[in-house]
Amino acid sequence: MRDFAGKLAVVTGGGTGMGRELVRQLVAEGASVAMCDLFADAMAETTRLCEADGVTQGARITSHVVDVGDEAQVIRFAAEVARDHATDHIHLLFNNAGIGGGGSFVLDDRAEWDRVFQICWFGVYYSCRAFFPMLERAAEGHIVNTSSANGFWAALMPGVSQTAYSAAKFAVKGFTEGLVTDLRNYAPHIKASIVMPGGVGTPIGLNSRRVLSGEGMTEVTRRKLRQHLKAIGMPGGEDMDDAALEAAQQMLARRFEELAPTSAAQAATIILDGVKADRWRIIVGDDATRLDRRVRAEPERAYDPDFVAYAAD
Structure with missing residues (x-):
């Protein structure tokens, strides 16, 4: 998918951060976008910014209040996209929504732990399930799932617990890597990419x-x-x-x-360039690149107290 003009993209978590910047850049390239978020006010600001940027003629933006951790709401979202964009297909699915929290399995409240895992992992899974029939009907499609540097290194910083978020992001990474072969076998017109950002200003x-x-x-x-x-x-x-x-x-x-070493706008550009280049693995930021290299080189050291300083060299 070398360009996005005339395509229809779905972006979860489009109200702020990387999601907002993905919406803005997609619209600037001539794509129509259906975004969802928990907060209507945040999506209204994203739409306002797109309009200030200048919406390409023919492109449409729709906003949908959705909790991606609730499968019924995600199924409703897919139906709304089909209705509001008068289509039976989409071309791009960006599973970007996520929250932090539930750092300690030992100390933190289970309700918070489960809520973080539900949004960060099941939000991706539910969205892929709900929108897959619409991706299948397109001539070409691309699923872009946002994991994290915490999807290959389960820590926020030395001595700080990061269990719910890391567990969810590891799940997103494994699922997406599995999709690469699954789609090649049974739906070769659809691609899948995993996004692993480091520190992004959101x-x-x-x-x-x-x-x-x-x-x-x-x-x-x-x-x-x-x-x-x-x-x-x-x-x-x-x-x-x-x-x-x-x-x-x-x-x-x-x-x-x-x-943060990478801005949300820079991250969105890296992601979209990765999709255009048909890369299944998109690492965002030099910090994430260095960390990935060190974890792969010496996995047994990954959770030593001095590992972050070592990885930064």
């Missing part, structure tokens, strides 16, 4: 809290934020009230977006 932290806890602070979010502040060496977290904790979280989110 508001995943704030989005995750919004999904898991709503807009306000809960006792769980207070505890986890205080633990995080302590882990990164910020003193005084144990004495902060809700307003101070909120300000600290907003500051950390801004700092993450600003200091």
Whole structure:
């Protein structure tokens, strides 16, 4: 699929981050896009940005409020895409939606752990199931599943647990790699790619809290934020009230977006270039490339306390 003009793409998690930038760049290249997200306000901003960029004549953008961790909602989403775009087929499926949380299997609440796994893994699986008949009907199709550097290295940083997210992203990676052969055997006009980003500047932290806890602070979010502040060496977290904790979280989110080695827009460009080049394995960012190389070279060292410094060399 060398260009996207005239194609119909489905993008999950299109309200912010990489999903938003994928929508913007696809529309700029002349594709129509059906995006979903949990938050209508976020998708409205994505649409506004696309319109400000200039929507190519003939391209359409539709927004759908969907929880990808709920199979019935994903099935409804597929039906809405067929109805709103007056079609029985799509060309591109970007399974991008995801949240963080459930870091510790030992300490964290099971409901949070399961919610993270449900969105990050089953959201991909449900979407592939729901949209596969529409991909089969297209002359050519491409499934693009977002895993993570945490899909080949199950840690966020030394000493920090990352179990739910990593387990889900490993599952996405294995499933997509299995699809490469499965599609070649039985649906050769459809391709599959796995995306493994490193540090990308997105508001995943704030989005995750919004999904898991709503807009306000809960006792769980207070505890986890205080633990995080302590882990990164910020003193005084144990004495902060809700307003101070909120300000600290907003500051950390801004700092993450600003200091991440790859921007969301750059990540989207790398992904779309990878699809055009028919690459089944798309690593996003030099940090992810270095980490992947080190994990492959010395897997037994991958969880040693000094591994991150070693991988950065």
